[in-house]
Amino acid sequence: MYGPDDLARDVDVSRETLERLKTYAALLAKWQKAKNLVANSTLDAMWQRHFLDSAQMAPHLRDVFGERKLSMLDIGSGAGFPGLVLAAMEIGHAHMVEANGRKCIFMNQVSRETSAAATIHNERIEAIEPFPVDVVTSRACARVLQLVNWAAPFLGEGVEMWLLKGEGAEEELTEAQACWKMDINRYQSLSDPAGVILRLSAIQRL
Template identity: 40%
Template sequence: MMDEAGAKAWLRDAFDVSRETLERLEAYVALLLAEAKSQNLIAHSTFDSVWSRHIVDSAQLLSFADTSDPSRRWLDIGTGPGLPGLVLAILGCQVTLVESRGRRVTFLYEAAETLDLQANIRIEGKRLETVETVRHDIVAARAFAPMAKTFELAARFLGKDGMWILPRGKSVEEELAAARDSWQGDFQTVQSVTNSEAFIVVARNVRRRK
């Protein structure tokens, strides 16, 4: 497991994170931990490892995307307190955050204002099924639904060249096998940098089987 000092060092090395960006990430962590005392945003057991368990765990998704075009738009479904969406926005991405739980939506708006991220994000405080179909380049979902259900609900937001970047747990192969019953595409499974039992599924050309 990566410790907190190692997590910050990884961020600096992987993305050449500036001092200003690191300070904004630190401000987000402070907001997250403060709000987590009054609502269940992250597991209490991860309070002392928030940088590795949540910040790096979110930021690593950027490693799989083409960063040469800053206009590429992410869709983060079931973002909760902004994981990974707010972290990606702090790192310079354009992100739409979808979250249906009212108190978490309020936190997202407050965090976006405090961190001055309004230009980078759009917040959809509603169920994904009711969000207007707008094309995005990348769909991320850290803790939303099984993979097959995620494809079913979110495929309409991606064009033919879009990609999926989906953090998963140790049962990733079983989940991927279940998804392949009704979906086909080009799937790559990569081990997370933060946990040997966590993985990221990177998928392209995903389409329903005929």
């Protein structure tokens, strides 16, 4: 079964970072029993389905942005994927946006116990006053068009969107491009053969 050592091999994380992710995973397993934070069917495979899926974005972000710390806006954060994992990996400060209160309490505890730089916003993205960010992230939350519409107030010059998507990604992109102009880069997912990481840049409304 895929585990933390496999993730460390595939994404090249430090021992210290891996310990933080192990703390996160232990909290997820503990809280899941009472709070149902992720689909129960994914819990046994959490290192591949949730942690690798999120962590695989980090090398690509570093390739694009270098070592500078990023300000990230994570839409529909759920149990913290991918933004809180990226924060635990010291990619930068993650603003986690989640309307579900119990998931926000969970993310706050993870942030405290892993020292991940994160601010948890217990509200809907539409209710948040825009502030400067470098990157908008999201996973398993909504279609590309909806995500771009939600992110629009934050999309200043140079702001990019990095989205984890499944096999319907191309159809969603076609839908979004009817309303938005954007440059698209695609990275093959390490966690899902049908999955893709989408990097959307130079986003402009048509």
